[in-house]
Amino acid sequence: MEILLLLSVFVIATCGLIYELVAGTLASYLLGDSVTQFSTIIGAYLFSMGIGAYLSRFFRKHLLSWFIQLEILVGLIGGISSALLFLLFEQAASFRIILYLLVGLTGVLVGLELPLLMNILKGRYVFRDLVSRVFTxxxxxxxxxxxxxxxxxxPYLGLIRTSCCFGMLNVVVAMLLCIKFRQEIKWARxxxxxSVAVILLLTGIFAWANKIMSFSEGLAYRDPVIFSHSSPYQRIVLTRSRTDLRLYLNGNLQFSSRDEYRYHEALVHPVMRYAPGxxxxxxxxGGDGMAAREILKYRDVEQVTLVDLDPAMTRLFxxxxxxxxxxxNSLNSPKLKVINADAFQWLRQNHTRYDIAIVDFPDPGNFAVGKLYTTAFYRQLRHSLYNSSVMVIQATSPLVAPKAFWCVDATLYAAGYHTLPYHTYVPSFGEWGYVMASPEMLVPCRPWLPAGLRYFAPAVFPQMCMFTADMDKRKVQANHLNNQVLVQYFEDEWGKYQE
Known part of the structure; x- marks a missing residue:
């Protein structure tokens, strides 16, 4: 009996943490800001476990029967949680309330289990040994x-199937205990x-996981979903209409094929004009290869190094x-080398210098991305540049988030760069901003551009450098690694815009 019950401790801990991680990951996919979501979910889960531990004092009889009942309930609620949350995200007006109710309920049940189990085992071990074994x-x-x-x-199961698998694991343990101790258990039959009913339900959800996910994403996106994949880093979704192909990462639009050329031409060609080499x-x-496409239009480009965190992204493109x-087909060009690595860590190892750097990260909506917009990052990048090198950073919307935009400019200045901010209009996103920067003064070097551009021209650029009053420079702090003020600016401004 002792071995089986101690095995239950192992299963409780494993499954409980998995449910917590699933909820945090799912919340970061759907709601953004992974640090905030994980922090609040872990806090809510641990608080709920404390409530469960307190409530355990009221269970005095039939402890083994209650423990098995709790195992089944944890397996049921934890097992269906991710499927339920995906389905309700676009339908429920108060999605966060449902999310935290599920997290809280799971936490209370898991918090009940351990004290009950310790009470069941306390007559079989000396207290010191009991605590040691249970917590080990x-x-x-x-x-x-x-x-x-x-x-x-x-990567291999996805969130829905992961929840189902560990829900079934909880219930299987409950079933084994029922069979092993059926003479001692009330309500054994x-x-x-x-237990069988819950296992059958979870098996059905496991088998239909892809269809559940497709249905929920069909509700979330206006166009049919033609590809979706959960990598260790993000949820990648492609949608397609008759005239448009769109990429979403964690629910956020990254490009529309109708107008992405405006964004990428504005990102690449100004810096190519200002760079001497x-x-x-x-x-x-830039794992989608669009910036690389524009760079490879220049015949004097000899080698392009692309560093993107997610191999699933670069493989897809x-x-x-x-x-x-x-x-x-830019990512298959013989001139291009793809490296899948964290850019912050990669720069620390890199000893090659570049004439041009294109910094095309997602918006700084969380601290994990915000670190790539800090003075520490830009100073590290300086070691990979010549004095004459020029770089450009996509810097969110100066109209919607002017403080965030000018914070990027201020951060580059604080890191020792000369800067040239500019913006353009992209219909899918509205007014969008960039900051060009160099260790030396920025002076245009090349008047010519490759043939076939659809938007950018030298005559357009002076207008792109003009900012109206609603986008003009703001007094802001630089973004340092220890404060990440840019993330706060970004969240505040975009949050008000989306209300």
Missing amino acids: FDYIGALLASIVFPLLLV YLQIK HAHVLILG RENALLTKLNS
Whole structure:
């Protein structure tokens, strides 16, 4: 009996942490700002466990029966949670309330289980040995969950199937206990039937996980979803209408094929005019290959190094026929080298210098991305540039988020760069901003541009450098690694815009 019950401790810890990680990951996919979502969900979960531990004092009889009942309930609620949340995201007016109710309920049930189990075992061990054994299995289970979740479960099973698998694991333990101790358990037959029913339900959800996900994403996006994939880093979704192809990362639009050329021409061609040399170009981010497409239009470009965190992203834009047509097969060019790595860490290891750097990261909507807009990052990037090198940073909307935009400019200045901010209009996004920067003064070097551009021209650029009063310079702080003030500016301004 002792071994089976201690195995239950291991399962409780593993499954409990998995449900917590699933909720945090799902919230970061749907609501953004992974640091805030994980922080609040972990806090809510631990608080709920404390409530569960307190409530355990009221369970005095039939402890094993109650423990099995709780295992089944945890398996049911934890197992269906991710499917339910995906389905309700676009339908429920108070999605956050539902999310935290599920997290709280799961936490209360898990918090009840451990004290009940310790009470069941207390007559079989000396108290010192009991605490030692229970917490040893608990911590080992937590370690296992934290390792397998990002490395195996999310990439290979996805969130819905991960929840189902661990829900079934909870219920299987409950079933084994029912069978092993059926003579000692009240309602043994009822609990066995209930266990089978929950396993069948979770098996059905597991089998239909892709269809559930497709249905929920069909509700979230206006056009049909033609591709979706959860990588360890993000949720990648492609939608397609008759005239438009759109990429979404964690629910946020990254480009529309109707007007992405305006964004990417404005990102690349000004910096190519201002840079004295074109031979070696560094792209940080830009895993869709669109910026690389524009760079490769210059014959004097000898080598392009593209550093993007997510191999799933670069693989998709290397292999999908629709996307290789859109990026002119740039990621398969012999001139281009793809490196899948964290840009911050990669720069610390890099000893090559580049004539041009294109910094095309997602918006700084959370601290994980915000670190790539800090003085520390820009100073690190300086070691990969010559004094004459020029770089450009996409810097969100100066109309919607002027403080965030000018914070990027102020951060580059604080890191020792000369800057030239500018903006353009992209219909899918509205007014969009960029900041060009160099260790030396910025002076245009080349009047000519490659043939075939649809938007950018030298005569357009002076207008792009003009800012009306509603976009004009604001007094802001620089973004440092220890304060990440840019993330706060970004959240405040975009939050008000989306209300």
